[in-house]
Amino acid sequence: MxxxxxxxxxxxxxxxxxxxxxxxxxxxxxxxxxxxxxxxxxxxxxxxxxxxxxxxxxxxxxxxxxxxxxxxxxxxxxxxxxxxxxxxxxxxxxxxxxxxxxxxxxTIDHSAIKGNVELVQQFGDFHSTPENAWRVYNTITSMRKGRLVVAVADPGHRCPPSPYEGVLLADEALRLRGVRNDITITLAVPYPRAYPAETFNEVLEPVLKERGIEIQTFFNLDSVDVQAKKMITLEGNELGFDAAIVVPMHRxxxxxxxxxxxxxxxxxxxxxxxxxxxxxxxxxxxxxxxxxxxxxxxxxxxxxxxxxxxxxxxxxxxxxxxxxxxxxxxxxxxxxxxxxxxxxxxxxxxxxxxxxxxxxxxxxxxxxxxxxxxxxxxxxxxxxxxxxxxxxxxxxx
Ligand SMILES: Cc1cc2nc3c(=O)[nH]c(=O)nc-3n(C[C@H](O)[C@H](O)[C@H](O)COP(=O)(O)OP(=O)(O)OC[C@H]3O[C@@H](n4cnc5c(N)ncnc54)[C@H](O)[C@@H]3O)c2cc1C
Missing domain, CATH: 3.50.50.60 (FAD/NAD(P)-binding domain)
Structure with a gap:
């Protein structure tokens, strides 16, 4: 000893x-x-x-x-x-x-949201693995028109500002490719405002608006229908997409x-x-x-x-x-x-x-x-x- x-x-x-x-x-x-x-x-x-x-x-x-x-x-x-x-x-x-x-x-649990395992296979995400992040890159570099949705499923996710960085960097990448005018970016969050903390929302929401990012508040994601290309909330509301990324459930x-x-x-x-x-x-x-x-x-x-x-x-x-x-x-x-x-x-x-x-x-x-x-x-x-x-x-x- x-x-x-x-x-x-x-x-x-x-x-x-x-x-x-x-x-x-x-x-x-x-x-x-x-x-x-x-x-x-x-x-x-x-x-x-x-x-x-x-x-x-x-x-x-x-x-x-x-x-x-x-x-x-x-x-x-x-x-x-x-x-x-x-x-x-x-x-x-x-x-x-x-x-x-x-x-x-x-750990990340994609299966906690019905349809998300399939969605990640197709469009990727930026909270789990490098492979899934590369899938997002393929999505961002090949998309030409339609709606890109980033939806926050878990408010306890890693790095609180990361979904906002995600939509703003997507906006940058799509502008640099010259296709931004043909693509709507929607950020869907479960909070009453874009960013959960009210004081920081005063900084971030004007930036999101200026960059033309749509914000859906009170969005409680329940499931994703990948075939029909829509997200469904706990309340039964639907949000259609052409490409989508979910900030997944963390365990x-x-x-x-x-x-x-x-x-x-x-x-x-x-x-x-x-x-x-x-x-x-x-x-x-x-x-x-x-x-x-x-x-x-x-x-x-x-x-x-x-x-x-x-x-x-x-x-x-x-x-x-x-x-x-x-x-x-x-x-x-x-x-x-x-x-x-x-x-x-x-x-x-x-x-x-x-x-x-x-x-x-x-x-x-x-x-x-x-x-x-x-x-x-x-x-x-x-x-x-x-x-x-x-x-x-x-x-x-
Ligand atoms: C997209 C994104 C952006 C981010 N941006 C920022 C940022 O700008 N600034 C910032 O501060 N943070 C950021 N973060 C968050 C940050 O990366 C994590 O919060 C941080 O890594 C947590 O550190 P940790 O030591 O708790 O866990 P980790 O860094 O995840 O380390 C856990 C380690 O434990 C090992 N391990 C797991 N299970 C076992 C086991 N059973 N036995 C032995 N080893 C095990 C793993 O292999 C790993 O090496 C970001 C995260 C993401 C996903």
Whole structure:
């Protein structure tokens, strides 16, 4: 026995990889990271594939991103037994821990909406796999006329602004192809307004209107009839399309957690929104998309939660502020950010060129942020302080 505390991290995505690379710097932890693939995926790139045919930043080998002192295991965690402090993997390994952090992300359930499996085969989507994002690219580059519908089925989807980025990038791509005048773009959402948060809607809705995007509110998608090319709502209303993309239903990770009552009906891990602690277990935390503790399913949130859990594992009393910081590309070289926290609604940050440049720039140094948290932590601390919702609300009223 080394006397060091055994930390097992499940999932080497935006949250888990940062946590493992951060914790290994503290010599009294022996860190094991379990990831079920040899790759780390940068999911925002699905938008770039779907609307620009660019997959350059999609994934990197996880071997090149993980600190060499982390014990990396490529395997699938099948069961996590909190009472007996062990993780059991698909290959039959049993890993005992002193602390466990669950960061296995989420899964996509196309079949939850009748007809959507068939629809995705035909037109793709930009929330599930690179293959489906390439299908969207084929749709966008071959469509000549008619109606393109993007419908949000799950309000808890990853990256709150992503459907809006989708329609605005579709608009850009269709304009550049010279076919936009012959194509109607409709965004169908279950909310009472285009964007659910009222303050940020004041920023986004005028942009959508200016770009000629139709908005259908209170749209509760029930099923898709691919043959008849129509969507049907819970209330029985119909919306016809020539091409359509659904932001699909999201479910919790492919993982059995014991005790079972610490998982919601749709499979997400119940964790405290301030501390990320799972139930009453002082030695178990869940971060990022897999957990109910997330204020928005974004990489930034997973990253910030990893930093809170790092401090808590070191015995400090850190808590989440609920900070969101979602870069939002609106096409034609412009962008904005959705910035909020538990105390402040989303700031009314007007679209600017500089915000677009920041989003694109971040994709380039994302990989270094994962690998070298010791270098980036102070930079991010200063950046998040300077761009706090409290500070920004004083400027953008
Ligand atoms: C279109 C789109 C645009 C987005 N844009 C942004 C953006 O601009 N900014 C932003 O911050 N976020 C954005 N996001 C969201 C962001 O990608 C996710 O919120 C983030 O990746 C969540 O991190 P995570 O660590 O919780 O999960 P993930 O990054 O999904 O990582 C989970 C990891 O766990 C592994 N895993 C899963 N199950 C198991 C298991 N049982 N055992 C072992 N390993 C397992 C997976 O292989 C994966 O490596 C976007 C997402 C999409 C789809």
């Amino acid at each position: 080394s006397g060091r505390k055994r930390l097992v991290v499940v999932g080497g995505g935006s949250g888990g990889l940062i946590l493992a690379n951060s914790m290994v710097r503290h010599g009294d932890f022996e860190v094991t990271l379990i990831n079920d693939t040899e790759y780390h995926y940068y999911w925002p790139q699905l938008l770039q594939i779907a609307f620009r045919g660019d997959d350059s930043q999609l994934r990197r080998s996880i071997y090149g991103l993980v600190n060499r002192h982390v014990n990396l295991v490529i395997d699938r965690a099948e069961k996590v037994d909190l009472a007996n402090r062990k993780v059991i993997t698909a290959s039959g390994k049993e890993m005992h821990y002193d602390y466990v952090v669950l960061a296995p992300g989420l 919790g990770p492919r993982l059995t957690l014991l005790p079972e009552d610490l998982t919601t009906d749709d499979g997400f891990i119940k964790a405290d929104k301030l501390t990320n602690r799972v139930g009453d277990y002082d030695d178990a935390f869940a971060i990022g998309d897999a957990s109910t503790s997330t204020s928005a399913r974004t990489g930034v949130t997973a990253h910030l939660q990893a930093k809170v859990v790092e401090k808590r594992l070191l015995g400090l009393d850190a808590i989440n502020t609920g900070r969101t910081h979602c870069p939002t590309e609106i096409g034609f070289g412009l962008g904005t950010f959705v910035i909020s926290d538990y105390q402040h609604p989303s700031v009314k940050l007007p679209p600017k060129r500089v915000f677009y440049v920041m989003k694109r720039f971040f994709a380039d140094f994302y990989w270094d942020v994962l690998k070298h948290p010791e270098f980036w932590d102070p930079i991010f601390d200063a950046y998040f302080d300077a761009t706090s919702p409290e500070a920004l609300w004083k400027i953008f009223r």
